[in-house]
Amino acid sequence: MQEISPGPQQSISRQPEESLRPPRVVTLAVLFDWSLLVQLLAMPLLGRWLGLPPSLRLPWLSPTLNALLSLLAALPFVLLLLLCGEGVRRGLPWARSVQVALNTLLALAGLASIYTLWLDARVGNYWPLVTLLTLGGLSPLIAWGLQRPVARRWFHPPLELAPGLRQRRASVPPSWPLLGAALLLGLLEALAALHR
Numbered sequence: 001m002q003e004i005s006p007g008p009q010q011s012i013s014r015q016p017e018e019s020l021r022p023p024r025v026v027t028l029a030v031l032f033d034w035s036l037l038v039q040l041l042a043m044p045l046l047g048r049w050l051g052l053p054p055s056l057r058l059p060w061l062s063p064t065l066n067a068l069l070s071l072l073a074a075l076p077f078v079l080l081l082l083l084c085g086e087g088v089r090r091g092l093p094w095a096r097s098v099q100v101a102l103n104t105l106l107a108l109a110g111l112a113s114i115y116t117l118w119l120d121a122r123v124g125n126y127w128p129l130v131t132l133l134t135l136g137g138l139s140p141l142i143a144w145g146l147q148r149p150v151a152r153r154w155f156h157p158p159l160e161l162a163p164g165l166r167q168r169r170a171s172v173p174p175s176w177p178l179l180g181a182a183l184l185l186g187l188l189e190a191l192a193a194l195h196r
Contacts, residue, residue, distance in 0.1 A: 025145030026088055026154055029099050030174070031182050032138055033085030037078050038186020039193065044070035046190050090169045096146055096155045103143040110135030120196070130192035134185070 022030075048067040084102070087095025113135060117128040145151055157165050
């Protein structure tokens with residue numbers, strides 16, 4: 001039996017669908033950004049619910065107003081993470097550069113969290129392990145993965161596919177598993193940050 005190779009029209013029709021499917025490292029970068037977004041939004045609310053002091057505390061304000069102040073202070077960073085995650089998901093070249101720089105800095109912070117984990121583990125607090133695994137594990141992997149050729153093609157598609165490709169990617173909604181994983185990881189990171 002002779003194998004029939006697809007004609008030029010069949011291979012061209014497959015390329016746009018394949019170009020809408022992001023590489024794994026892009027999905028991981030979006031998950032990372034959106035989990036940090038959830039962490040920033042959840043920390044003031046979880047802290048108030050658990051009776052822990054908020055990160056921004058003014059002694060003359062009530063605990064509820066302090067939590068609200070912490071939430072308002074987090075909003076610019078939340079917006080930045082939302083834009084960066086969506087930019088990576090759509091394949092915008094500026095988002096790749098921001099993501100590589102951000103994850104390189106966070107990987108260095110992850111190395112510094114080894115000392116924090118060592119100090120806290122001596123008194124039985126292992127929550128900093130979550131921070132170490134997130135920053136020391138995921139951040140370098142994302143920064144390295146976004147430098148690979150498959151990720152570069154996501155941000156710089158071939159010229160024949162480039163027109164309208166970002167709009168088609170934007171029309172594909174984020175998957176429910178991605179949103180659920182970002183929510184769970186963000187809540188776990190928030191709990192780890194609150195129990196430091």
